[in-house]
Amino acid sequence: MTRIGLISDTHSYLDDAVFKHFEQCDEIWHAGDIGNLELADKLAAFKPFKAVYGNIDGGDIRRVYPESLRFKCEDVDVWITHIGGYPGKYSPQIRNEIYTNPPQLFICGHSHILKVMFDERIKCLHLNPGAAGKQGWHKVRTLMRFNIDGHKIQDMQIIELAGR
Secondary structure, eight states: EEEEOOOOOOTTTOHHHHHHHHTTSSEEEESSSSOOHHHHHHHHHHHOEEEEOOTOOHHHHHHOSSEEEEEETEEEEEEEEESSSSTTOOOOOHHHHHHSSSSSSEEOOOSSSSEEETTTTTEEEEEEEEOOOSSSSSEEEEOOOOOOOEEEEEEEEEEEEEEE
């Protein structure tokens, strides 16, 4: 079993509570708009770290982290990208790929809207952890935790940090 801490849209702000909430996690995944390398380095020093860059991230982050990541976690095909849309409204840049070669778990950020949706059409779980930073229009900063055990994605938890 792999315990995942999922975060997005930090915009250069990292709440110390993230370390407490992700203490029991095996890995941290960041779905973009990191903000600066210092923040990414802090998370990477804490736990194994996977991340993609977002639209606000500069060249320093883009040189280290890709636009999209596609990988296996245990027996689950995972795809992380920052701007991906959601079931029924996927972004044009990923729409063809997601329908022709769907992952089992699709993760994005960007909207600052926390979402957990199952796309019945392609049999894919879509996650957006909302926004953990203080920039944006969201009212509450959020994170997610979940486990991947073989081919199962389970024990999903939503964590509210506080208002922005």
